[in-house]
Amino acid sequence: MLRRTIISAFAVLVIVGVTVMGFANTEKGTAQMNVDLTLYLGGKIAVDGGVVLILPQEVPADAFVVPEDRPNIAQDRVTPTGPDQIVLGADVRSQKTIVTFQYPAGASYTYRFRTRNADVNPHNIKTDRIGVGSGTGVHPVTGETEAYDTVLTHHIDAGEWTTSQSRAARAELNMGFLAERYGCIEFAAVQVCDARVDRLEP
Numbered sequence: 001m002l003r004r005t006i007i008s009a010f011a012v013l014v015i016v017g018v019t020v021m022g023f024a025n026t027e028k029g030t031a032q033m034n035v036d037l038t039l040y041l042g043g044k045i046a047v048d049g050g051v052v053l054i055l056p057q058e059v060p061a062d063a064f065v066v067p068e069d070r071p072n073i074a075q076d077r078v079t080p081t082g083p084d085q086i087v088l089g090a091d092v093r094s095q096k097t098i099v100t101f102q103y104p105a106g107a108s109y110t111y112r113f114r115t116r117n118a119d120v121n122p123h124n125i126k127t128d129r130i131g132v133g134s135g136t137g138v139h140p141v142t143g144e145t146e147a148y149d150t151v152l153t154h155h156i157d158a159g160e161w162t163t164s165q166s167r168a169a170r171a172e173l174n175m176g177f178l179a180e181r182y183g184c185i186e187f188a189a190v191q192v193c194d195a196r197v198d199r200l201e202p
Helices: 043-048 163-172
Strands: 003-006 014-020 034-041 050-059 085-092 096-104 108-115 126-138 145-157 183-187 190-194
Touching (some): 043 050, 050 163, 085 190, 126 163
Parallel strands (some): 050 096
Antiparallel strands (some): 050 145, 096 190, 183 190
């Protein structure tokens, strides 16, 4: 599946993916809830392009929390559409980034890309969703596995970075045990990992 969005200078709030998950298994009180994630492109990926893997993680409704002691970049920038929408936001700067975020079982989620740096021209950036699949990570020492039901691959079209490079990066990037593998930053209910260097690989 290929979905392309041009980030507009006038309306940079652009939804590039909307997914509704598992209403047949809806937990009470979460059917109308929506987790709304904005990823703010900056640094090298906004100038030269790159690849972003988004890994939504469904958790039990009673286990879903948005920690107040972690940054939420969208909190003062995106207005919830109603009491059942939870707004999340995080920065993405690396040319190879893996993003995980949580949403409660039975809820829906939406996500989008934005720029927020004045020196980045949003007209120069396009986003292509070039893959929808799943993934499994294996710990090279313990042999343990971590599975991801949904992996959404996005090509950030800026500079000279090509779609072929994004597809190659998706094939090469290891998933699972992300905090051990990569340098990760914890935002509110969102983890952003710079996946350029895998610390678990020799």
